[in-house]
Every structure is written in C-alpha cells, then in structure tokens.
Amino acid sequence: MDFAALKQTLEKLGYTVSCFDTAQEACDYLDSQVDKTTVGFGGSLSLEQMGLYERLSSHNDVSWHWHVPKGTDTRPIRLKENAASVYFSSVNALAETGEIINIDGTGNRVASMFYGHDRLYLIVGKNKIAPDYESALFRARNVASPRNAQRLGVKTPCAVKGDRCYDCKSPARICRGLAVLWECLSGAHIEIVLINEDLGY
Numbered sequence: 001m002d003f004a005a006l007k008q009t010l011e012k013l014g015y016t017v018s019c020f021d022t023a024q025e026a027c028d029y030l031d032s033q034v035d036k037t038t039v040g041f042g043g044s045l046s047l048e049q050m051g052l053y054e055r056l057s058s059h060n061d062v063s064w065h066w067h068v069p070k071g072t073d074t075r076p077i078r079l080k081e082n083a084a085s086v087y088f089s090s091v092n093a094l095a096e097t098g099e100i101i102n103i104d105g106t107g108n109r110v111a112s113m114f115y116g117h118d119r120l121y122l123i124v125g126k127n128k129i130a131p132d133y134e135s136a137l138f139r140a141r142n143v144a145s146p147r148n149a150q151r152l153g154v155k156t157p158c159a160v161k162g163d164r165c166y167d168c169k170s171p172a173r174i175c176r177g178l179a180v181l182w183e184c185l186s187g188a189h190i191e192i193v194l195i196n197e198d199l200g201y
C-alpha cells in the first residue's frame with residue numbers, strides 16, 4: 001500500500017507521520033525514539049505482535065496491564081500508564097479522510113488518546129485503513145470489536161463467530177465508548193506510525 005496520500009492528509013491535520021514497510025522497522029525506529037522515560041501501553045494486539053514492550057522495557061520504565069501476573073489488580077497499573085510521559089496505542093480504524101476511531105470498554109485507552117502525555121504514538125497496520133469515515137466506523141464496530149470480543153472470550157453474541165456486531169446490550173459488552181479524533185488535538189504531539197503489514201484486528 002502506498003501511504004503517500006494518507007501521510008499528506010494526516011500531516012495537514014497536524015499529526016506527525018512515519019511510515020514503515022514492516023513492524024520490525026517500526027519497532028527499531030520507536031526503540032530509538034523513546035529512551036529513559038516513563039511509557040504507558042494501551043491494550044493492543046498490534047503492540048503485542050510488534051514486540052515493542054520487550055524492546056522498550058530494556059531502557060524505559062514501561063507500564064502495561066497486559067504484562068502482569070494473573071490476578072493482579074490492573075487499576076493502579078492503568079493509572080500509571082495514563083500518567084506516563086509517552087503513551088502507545090493502536091487504533092480500531094483510520095479513515096483515509098483522516099478520522100481516527102477507537103472503541104473502548106474501560107476507557108483508559110481513549111482517555112490517553114485525548115490528553116495528558118508529552119507524546120502519543122498511534123500504531124496503524126494497513127488492515128486498519130478504510131476509505132472514509134463511514135467505512136472506518138463500520139470496520140471498528142463490525143471487525144475490530146467482534147474479533148476482540150472473541151479473543152477475550154466474553155459472553156456476547158459477536159464472540160461466537162467474531163463475524164459482526166449484534167449491537168448487544170450484554171453485561172459483558174466490550175463496546176462502551178466511541179472516540180473519534182478529527183484532527184490532532186491542540187498542544188498535543190501525536191505521531192501516527194503507518195505500517196505496511198496487517199497488525200491486530
């Protein structure tokens with residue numbers, strides 16, 4: 001996929017944009033950019049697949065509630081993530097028109113997208129890119145969320161086949177908030193890392 005037009009669109013919206021052919025190259029770059037600082041990770045299969053946690057942990061203070069012993073109370077860890085200087089998340093969908101969409105259940109990840117960090121990095125595999133806002137929203141709701149529900153093994157109708165959203169009202173519903181970035185927030189430094197590989201859902 002040629003990222004040139006998307007990069008230009010995102011830069012016009014105030015973002016810093018970096019592009020890589022592989023997750024490995026992106027990981028090498030990020031490892032060189034983030035050093036001796038506090039780092040928080042949002043829940044993200046893309047980040048896990050990249051192996052970024054292991055790379056950054058060797059020379060940063062990294063908090064991630066996905067990497068704690070089973071049974072740990074994750075709330076203090078999530079709060080530490082939210083207070084870190086640098087934060088990493090992936091996205092559920094990115095529209096080629098520039099809108100960035102995330103759906104969240106707990107809210108820690110979308111809270112960090114909106115405020116509080118010196119730097120925010122958003123990791124985007126090519127599978128997350130959709131032509132426009134409507135198709136990006138559809139993707140977030142009907143691809144990313146059901147597959148995440150299936151991965152988590154929650155008791156929701158979408159988790160059976162991971163095929164689509166059933167707009168459930170289940171107590172186990174993982175979709176509780178929708179966040180859309182229309183453009184880079186005032187005063188924020190947000191870097192979008194485009195990777196020409198499929199990552200996450």
Ligand code: SF4
Pocket residue numbers: 141145146149156157158159164165166167168169170172173174175
């Ligand atoms: S709203 Fe319910 S059915 Fe739809 S994706 Fe979320 S958890 Fe699944």
